[in-house]
Amino acid sequence: MNETLGTETVAAPVDTRGLNATPAPEFPREKLTKKAITADHPTWCPGCGDFAVLASYYKVLEKRNIDHEKIVTLAGIGCSSRFPYFVNGYGAHFIHGRAVPMATGVSLARPDLHVFLFGGDGDGFSIGGNHLDHGARKNINLTYFIMDNFVYGLTKKQTSPTSPIGFKSKTDPQGAIDQPVNAMKKLVASGATFIARTHAAQVNHMIQMIERAMDHQGFSVIECLSECVEFYPGAFDPANPRKGGSFELIQEKKWDGTPEDEMRHDVTDELAAYKLAQLPFPGVFGVFYQSDRPTKNALEKKWIDSSREKLGGASDRDILQKTFDRMK
């Protein structure tokens, strides 16, 4: 991470194709500001929890002073998936449910980029549920922020995969009857290597979680309870102290040998994470699980590097020519 603040002059990158006759322009790099990364005004309803997520994202990017051109903001479809339009940076608004595989392609091919992915509960747990499992299993190096509002908002109040039983929606006028997805359990089971939970009304906690997620090497997921003021108002009040709820944090082990540490949560313990995920709504917040299992990015790179090494620096043309020679 580039911690240098202030202005510096950066040499133009090497012209990788050697095609440009004119020298590439050089221009100074300025510190990344919120202004620089702000784009369209969000189309979200006033009071939507997603505003806090956007503000936290700006703040983290600004604080970490990431090279502007290396920020990649991707999303699928849904209210929260409008996210990339509100960020001035390389970004893509993809199709419903497929943001994880799309981000997988970007992440695997370009280790130099910071890949951030935003979406909602329908996008991530329903239509894209399979991809979430496999992105996690493969441990793709990216950060996935799921704004969970327990309802389909963009299509105006249908039952979502996380809607609690009894929730009355346009598709469940008698109240939802299907068991909701338990996001933390699903993520633990599918092998995500960083799993955290936060709340849109807790901006400081959210920023901490984003920073820890982006510093993690691997598939890092944050589920954020983000209220839909239009179609499920008050859904997350039980976890909001300002609304009479309680925001209970996970106490992580400090490994200090003290007796009270015995009681704290070991983030590397899958079973312990699973137990925390069983707690009744609104449950607890913080890091449920974290492990340093190798990423697919690293494993593939190892294979690529060893393949290249075996060929001893042969050119692409020589390699293909050799293959053809064997077909003669």
Place this chain on the structure above:
Amino acid sequence: MGDPVNPDVTAVQNPEPTTNGSAPSERADLRPENIQDAVIRLAGNSQDGIQTAGGFLARLAGRSDQDVMTYMTIPATISGGPSIFQVRIGSGEVLSAGDEADFLVAFYQHSYQDHIGFLKEGGVLLYDSDNVEPNLDDKRYVYVGVPITGLTVEALGGSAKDKGKNMFILGLIAKIFHLDQDKLKTLIREKFGGKDESIVNTALMGFQAGYNYPVGNLLTQVYQFEHIPRTSGRAQITMDGNQALAYGLIAAGVRYGAGYPITPWSSVMEILRRELPKYGGLFVQAEDELASVSIAIGFSVSGNLAVTGSAGPGISLKAEAIGWASMAEMPLIIINVQRGGPSTGLPTNVEQSDLHQAIFGGHGDSPRVVLAAQTVEDCFYIALEAARIARKYSTPVLILSDSSLATRIEAFDEPDLAALMQDAKPDLTPRESHKPYPLDGITHHLAPGTRIRDGKYPLLSGLEHDEMGHPTGSPKLHMAMTAKRRAKLQKLAEELPVPELYGDPEGDTLLVGWGSTYGPIHDAVKRARRAGEKIAAIHLRHIHPLPNGLDKIFAKFKRVIVVEMNDQGIYGFGQLAIILRARYCEPKIESLTKTDGLTFRVREILERAFKGKTFPGRNAAGLGAPRDARIAAAANGAAATVSSERDRAMDNTPNQPGTEAVLASSGTNETRETEKPV
């Protein structure tokens, strides 16, 4: 070793004893006859390794400067079941796999029963007399029974069981066709080398046992391919269509891709998964088709033109994401190795019924480019063309191949990599400013990581968008952007070459084809011209957009017949015919379609294009009888007579692909034509 049930063949199965490993004693009159080409069909079960044996023949022919085309069926079952490999080896241009076999090797009774109808009259049935009892009363064929199973076990030891028969057969064929046994042994060593040394030795022993079998006692004739020096001066390489696609992509600088297994596409992804890391790239096996196209799009978004592919069912699943690539103007290559549809359809048969899906298979107006490979060689070049178009016009490009191209092996001139090899790396040179969707030009996306001085970074959007990629509901912008996405394909059409006319420059009949029907259609033109027809063919590689100028070609012919392997549809026209009729409003465009899941036979095209006429086979004029009689006279007791009825009805069994009568003797007037496209 004799066949107690079948006294007729027992006699020929007790050859004179030969010294193991040395040349067998042969009759002095057994001199090789020069031939131009031969169709050899091996029929057995899929675990018999007949594909391996057929592959050796194909590669040997490629090394010997012969043209090769193969035809292969794979049973849909995972293991076991009937399987064939047909190889047509010719000295010169081989266009199609052949309507009939000159030589049928039957491993089992069912192989014999299913495929005897494909043996031409006077053709040789070589069968495993341990497993097959042919009807020797049918005097149309020459019967050569060899106890293949028993002799293989004898040569390799009891543990060999059913393994190794393919190598025995290969040896036998090598002897009959006077093939270069040293080159074949080299190929066997290459194929099995690296494994346990005993595997190589076993294979060589099986081969040698077959080669030493005194086949001269069974046939009066062995054959030798005429040597016709190739003019290109380039070496030949031998591969199947899926290999050609994969290596074409590599030559095109495509370094990333993703896919999901499905027949008959899988081998493309297997090759790319194995090969791309050597080039610093990566191919990902995804959890499903939706993920694979999305991962490929992610690679393209990252600045690396990527590939995904599948067969029809998988392309259906990818349709939404391909629409995004159309909307966001993202370069992407999508390969559809077609098979019979709809739904799961006929997974191992051939059909060209995904053309409309390729062109129109998305919601909304979502223009994309569609190309079709016509031969195995063209699979290589079409990949280069797809990459060129995808990059230049920033668009998804679909390549249509099919299961017949995917599984057949052809020999072709080695591509000139010095001229063709593309550089792959994304260009991250900083820019002053950038508009992803300029209304006055063609989109060219920047790879993330490229600095933009004015600080305005682009968005890629599936929503209708403005020039910067931001969403808009403006009717004017939607009209303008829709036109922009369409206009670039119109611009592409302007630069496409008009297809070359093959045959008469003008006349009565024009055959129009696309994809893998190239060979049979061109052979049909040859044969019809020989019979006095004024006929030509054009074959479309660029199907969407179509090249301009086809109307000028149509104007030169009285009839335009579109030949394709799909249904005639509710209005009586195949899928390309519908497009051409819509495009040119030309009532003389007719349709010739079929849906039997098999490649076109030349005769099938001719008889349907010229109803009521019969056309002589390739080797009919002046050949036939004398040579057939020579073969028929062969073989102690395994006699055969030649029926005068040449054009007897062929197969009724749906599983038997058509082949053309060949084994043309150079001593006849059946010489290769030298006509060139005009």
